[in-house]
Amino acid sequence: MSSNNNNLGTMSLLFILLLPFLGSLLAAFLPSNARNTEAWLAGAVSLAATAIVASLYPQVTAEGVLRMTFPWVPSLGLSISLRMDGFAWLFSLLITSMGTLVVVYARYYMSPTDPVPRFFSFFLAFMGAMLGIVLSGQLIQMAMFWELTSLTSFMLIAYWHHRSDARRGARMALIVTGAGGIALFGGVLLLGHIAGGYDLDTVLAASGTIQAHPWYPAALTLIALGALTKSAQFPFHFWLPHAMSAPTPVSAYLHSATMVKAGVFLLARLWPVLSGTDYWFWIIGGAGLCSLVIAGYLAIFQQDMKGVLAYSTISHLGLITLLLGMNSPLALVAAVFHMVNHATFKASLFMAAGIVDHETGTRNLQRLSGLYRAMPITATLAMVAAAAMAGVPLLNGFLSKEMFFAETILLNRPGWQYMILPVAATVAGMFSVAYSLRFIHQVFFGPPATDLPHAPHEPIRWMLLPSGLLVSACVLVGIFPSLTVGPFLQTATVAILGSNVPAYSLSVWHGLNLPLYMSLTAMAGGVTLYRIFLWRTSETVPLLEHIDGKRSFDWLLSTLTSGASLIMQRLSSSRLQIQLLVLVCVTLGASLLPVLTREETFWGTHPATPASPAFILLWLVGSVCALAVAWQAKFHRLAALILSGGAGLATSLTFVWFSAPDLALTQLTVEVVTAVLLLLGLRWLPRRDERYAQGQGQAATNRIRRLRDILLATACGLGLAAITYAVLTRPPVEGISPFFTEQALPLGGGLNVVNVILVDFRSFDTLGEITVLGIVALTVFALLRRFRPAPESVPLPNQQRVQDAADGLEEKHVTNPASILPAGYMMLPAVLVRLLLPLATLVSLFFLLRGHNAPGGGFVGGLILATSIILQYLVGGTVWVESHLRIHPQYWIAIGLLSAAAAGAGAWLAGTPFLTSHAWHGELPLLGELHLSSVLLFDIGVYMLVVGTTMLMLVAIAHQSLRSHHRKAREGRT
Template identity: 55%
Template sequence: MNSETMLMMLIALPFAGACLAALFPPNARNAETWAAALVTLGAVVLSASLFPAVATGTPVRLNIEWLPTLGLSFSLRMDGFAWLFSMLVTCIGFLVVIYSRYYMSPDDAIPRFYAFFLAFMGAMLGIILSGNLILLVVFWELTSIISFMLIGYWYQKADARDGARMSLTITGVGGLGLLAGVLLIGHIVGSYDLDAVLDSGDLIRSHPLYVPAICLVLLGAFTKSAQFPFHFWLPNAMAAPTPVSAFLHSATMVKAGVFLMARLWPVLGGTYEWFWLTGFAGAASLLLGAYFAIFQRDIKGLLAYSTISHLGLITLLLSLGSPLGAVAAIFHMMNHATFKASLFMAAGIIDHESGTRDMQKLGGLFKLMPYTATLAMVASAAMAGVPLLNGFLSKEMFFAEAIETHADSILDTAAPYVAVIASAFAVTYSIRFIHAVFFGERPADLPREPHEPPFLMRLPIQLLVLACLVIGIIPAITVGSFLHIAVVSVLGADTPAYSLAVWHGLTVPLGMSVIALIGGALLYVLLRHYLAHCEEGPPYFRRLKGQRIFERVLVFVSWRFARLVEATLGTRRMQQQLRLLVAVSLVAAAIPFYNSNFGLGLFELGQIDIPFALLWVIGIACAVGAAHQAKFHRLVALILLGGAGVVTCITFVWLSAPDLAVTQLLVEIVTAVLILLGLRWLPKRWEDTELGRAPISTKLRRGRDLLVAAVAGLGMTLLSYAVMTRPSPDTISGFFLRKAYEEGGGRNVVNVILVDFRGFDTFGEITVLGIVALTVFALFRRFRPAPDTIESPEQQRIQAATDEERSDRITGQTVSDYLLVPSVIMQWLFPVIIVFAAYLFLRGHDLPGGGFAAGVAMSAAFILQYLAAGTVWVEDRLRILPVNWIGLGLLIAGCVGIGSWVFGYPFLTSYSQYIDLPVIGEIPAATAILFDLGVFSLVVGATVLMLIVFAHQSIRRLRAAKISTTTIEEVA
């Protein structure tokens, strides 16, 4: 297996494992753990076996084109730094998986836990291994989303939901910032490829967009790494199950921010702006995090603030711009992950065994769980920076850097003091953790009786603590070479000389360490009694809660501000919305008119086509009449609308568009029938006030509307006239005309375009048509007629009354014989129209006609039956099943499309030939005809379905009327 394949597998394995894990039954805890452990172990082995390839000094690369036109490729790249990180992520992931087996309760949804856990690991590896910045952002967002799922794992708890939402909001905003920053970098460099970006440091730093770019990138990094002032989501994320905290909030997710800063440090770092931004955030997080950590009651809260503080240390180291600082930062990332993961797991054991994480309630656990206590003590010592442990080494490097002068400023001068104070605080909270939990009085009222956890639950901590010790004592031999390739891959030729050793002689940093250790211990002695009884939160800052501010901001932005905007700018009134829409389109259309010197073109009063002009006099009269009559005379307006439609239709015939004319005419009929069916349900309205008596405000409003309408109409006239009087540019139409017969096998070019050249569009369109029909159907199931329309129409009532008065007639006879002769004719027309539809369909490919027109014609045949004989009569005799027609149509069209795959052609490629049938003669037999058959079937189904549901309401009315009369009788 070559290294590229291994790289791909390293990314793919956790995601595949996640899919697999999701499929396990809920109670298969052991099987699930085995699977997850194998997957993570596989990832460990894969990363480890990539070491020889990475150690050569050239990164391992894998490039798969994704969207090459946008400069986006799925490219993976593993250099020494990425290798070190992927080892860290996979190893700790493996250990946490084993630990989770014992931590998670059998009642928890285990498949969901492991599925998200493994997916998170995959996303994190994605960030580490991305060789393209956009891809990196994609994985970055993925970690935010999956961490939301993991923090909110116990979604029945309110604090888990809140913590999850807060972390997603903050890291999500940061992710957007990062995306913008990456786009800026891509704009500056001209490529999103990581290697190209790493080569253009000078270009980026001297670019005017440099400052916005680093602000945005750092926004992403700070939010992810919980740096001040975005730190407060991390303590709230402690509502997550402890294995999640051990993995996400020690080793991986929060490290993504500092990883990115270190990754881009050679390109973005070393400037004054970078120094101030990262230096301030880092120093503030370092100091405040450590200070806050002292005063936490919850063990995990203490560890969370400690993480903020340690990440602040790394950020501060990266702010300095010195290569030695970068070395220390990378080293501390590793060390912090090792001891913090083990501490989180120890906290989980304490919680699991005793039932609480409150340090004021705990105490004296040393006697009950000596092994765990010892392990926790060693790990805390590493956190405090005690010599012979790994935390000491990187802290020593930090002190050495802090006393150097890098950029002459207050921040730089203050650095050594900040460093010593923060380290002293770290000592204090480490001692507090150990002392409060393991020593002192053993409380009597613990929720559970604590004892040592199972061996395998302790094993991950043992291994990590062992790593802390070994690295702390013999750093150069154990991690020296690995750290070196990581450092070289980040710093390249600038790699400074550094030494990994416990003893450097009596130096200033050693002195600072000693001061911090003693100072921290003294501080704990002073604060001990206060801490045993104090309330939650640090003094002086207790009231200043980032969380509270965050919530206030959220409430303001998402509620008050939104309400304000809605109240001032919004309207619930449809008329105003539509008016605004028209106004905006008018302005948008007027701008190009104005900008490109609109001229009407050649205005020649040539030969006037008098019949055509007369036709349009009628058309215009119809349109204006419909507009005028639509309020009080709906039927008149509908007839006039039909008149305008017919004029449109004749225009199509006149101007060489027979297909359009046929379709328009048929659609016109069906639309008119539909609206006629609907008219019955609208309220009666009489013209009561004359226009002259309307109030002045109404007149003004109408005047304004008329003006808008007139301007819109004038604009359309000018625009279409201007287009029509200019010569046509060269379009693709020539191609269609030339190839229609040759390649599409049809003479009617419009039809060939629809079913062949642009068949895929038509496929989409008929799908839409089917969906609309189903929507109409579904909406009508909810239809309840208004009370005043339930009664039968006036005319029917008069007719029924006549029947009752006359003894020789049965009630209802006049109504049933209504329009008898037309009814009979309409019934006889049924087969005629079907034949007509078939004719339209068959000639469609060569002559005007086709599936659309035939489908509408066919549906007219059905609706005529409804009109002629009534719904009940038709449905007693005819089962139409329009939904099946729709389904069949889509199926035929889809199968014809897929059929071309069988012959190795793209979707919907057509094949055409003429075949000679007996009697009928030579007919075209293109596969496009089959496709057209699908179109036909679907159009029939959709149109008939819509017509039928409208027609059906007449039955519903009877039912509704019956119900209302029975209720009236009951009341009486």
């Protein structure tokens, strides 16, 4: 934390940002019917954030910028940075205060059946993400919050996810704004790279460098893509009308203070750096102008109240974007002013639309009519807000629109560009008047509608309160602009422009000038336009009916999807055999390549030792076993299993031969356990069709495929043999091995180097490995809990039935758990095996304890104990064993892992890093001289885990037969 963070004001920046996220977390865990608690929580969080933001105002005006910085990736010069200047302050206040009002409204808007925890949780998270954007003092961090708003708004738009339009609208919003977010990220990276740092202050100071840089157009284009998609500007505007399938409080919030405002916020934030060029003018101004006019025109023809408002949002955001694109400081002031004004009247209009929807059950302008009589307060509020939207004098919308008109006249561009802008602005003003008029006139005037789903009436007062507050703000700002919004606007624009803020006058009356005439023309034209189109009822839009952003988006999406699946079809396969074939071929090719291209000889020069006949014989047998497995694995599974054990035995003996006793022991014990495991599995595999066993009915393609695989396998085998031989005929390489051999005794305190490596030098690897083992065992267990055997595998195997019949046992017999020994043919072996258990336990402990100095260790010891327990199961049967010897493998796994971890964590007590070994050597009464080491505890952990893992897996599979017994027994009874 840097030194200037101790200040209370800068600390509050962190509170403002964290509050909504903490609230979101809390809200997620409240019960789904806690409507009031949720609303109180969300309201309190937003109100508290609003209060903190408001309290920071004096400090912001005094100090200019509040900062708080934490190091994040110091090596890359990146830090987490919170930064609040006047502009960020204005936006923070807008976000938090509007959030508070929307929460109040949402409390009464949401139905009792809606799962509100999800709503308020995402709502608060969204608020936090928005605050993150405006408070970020570092561009990468800002891009992250930017993406977070895309994600959380997706969740909010899709809140009613049982509705397909909500899902589709949310997906469209996510794809468009998410893609824009990626573009923005790219742009921000370029910008930071050019400026020499990602800190906002660094970037803002590098204006000259950035605009002179050859990457400037690319950076600008990418950032503009991000901002224009977010602000729903032409041609990316189509997602916003579809996002209105969200609950109305969400729409009110998204359209006013947040989401779409994030785009223009960013453009204004980077205005000092990026604006002033022709690129900026054409990209930003062009998109703004198109959105302003086209969306205004489209808004007139919408049939849905929220549809009108959605297009009007695009149009008004277009106005702001256009102002930003004009490259004039005065236009920037107007843009910031209009951001605030638009937020107030648009939120209250959405709330009015929501109230109408809530009380009448429809938002269709064709059905609604004459609601003024039933809901006069709502109607009055909506009328004032709509008038502000239309730009009627004495309301806030008028002021910023006037400033906009004035700017269009002053635009310093050559030729036709000078002419077209005032005309377009006036036309857009006409549209704005027309749709505002339509919105009010069709809903609230005319004959009262009779066929509404509900009889309309005023909503409860609390639902009107937020809208009422917003409308009074519209009026107050409209009448006394310099007293109300003036100072805040000044602070905000000074924050962007620095000392270059031009003189502007925030008064209602500027005399009879051209902007006023333009306003009057727009009013008169708008009213006329509305009279002309009043009779229209159809859904289509004249002139523009064929331009449909949604259709192109859907086409693009489906083309991309089908294109991707086509490529997948061509380049990939869902079939395992083909995947493996490709894998093997690529590996073969990749290993052949260096052999073929290098100059020096492939074979080493180290003299080979003469082969001993016994070793040749060993591998003659081993190879025959391996080849026989390959030949027989399909039709004679048991034989294949036994033969593979033969190959394993040869491997094990090879380890003995070449000085690896630990490996040999482990291989041998694993061999036993694997064999038991596979034997248990064999029962559930299907019978092979006898026809194929005779070699009949085979298609020629099958034979060709088999030949291909034989050739490939032979090539791979020969290759691997060649590489092995090439390595073996080269002298050993000096690696890290000598260190382990030399230091095993002095540092590790053990004679068995392999064991010392496992439990001491590289014990972190071993800890990871035994964790994997535990996870695998639990996975096996979990998979088997839902195991459903194939029907033909359920009856007892034939061999068992024959044997039972010979022993005179009935078919469904279960060994009597109370008997001392299991009944039947297994009685004698059972006696021996029971005798074996204590002996085997002793042996396993012996191997465990001596492991540090002689072949053995936790792995081998654990496997020996597991084998001897499995033997009990094999001989006695699951029921009988478990009635006598109850082991809980999961506890073994848990205790094993814990003691291994404890052995590692114990090192912390001595102030050394995790898993440093510590030994204690001393004398105890009675026991005499004793040597204790944390390594032994670690190895005991390994031991217990291996026992637990093996037992859990084997017993889980063994229990499957038992389950089918139970099932059969149950079926037999019923």
